[in-house]
Amino acid sequence: MATAAWLTVLTTTDAADKAEALARGAVEARAAACAQISGPVTSVYRWRGDIETAAEWQVLFKTTGARYDELEAYLRRAHDYDTPEIIATEIVRGGADYLRWLEEETAG
Secondary structure, eight states: OOOOSEEEEEEEESSHHHHHHHHHHHHHTTSOSEEEEEEEEEEEEEETTEEEEEEEEEEEEEEEGGGHHHHHHHHHHHOOSSSOOOEEEEOOOOOHHHHHHHHHHHOO
């Protein structure tokens, strides 16, 4: 299977400052060109047999398929959740100038 050229990668965390630290670290490492933080959002999920409800902050990273492994490894190291949400979605199309910028900012 071919690697997607561009991706958005989503994670969540339980505090705004943690979300900003994850975003900043990924951009500094050029694992992502940028990250957007939204929140708080309400998450409802099953964890260890119980239904939980929590306020979380979503972080949406923009990266290239070539940098995905580095971004995932960074998130696993830096995240304090036992099982962090890490979901990648392929960007099928986008503005050529934006996608070129994304590639330039993740070249490393």
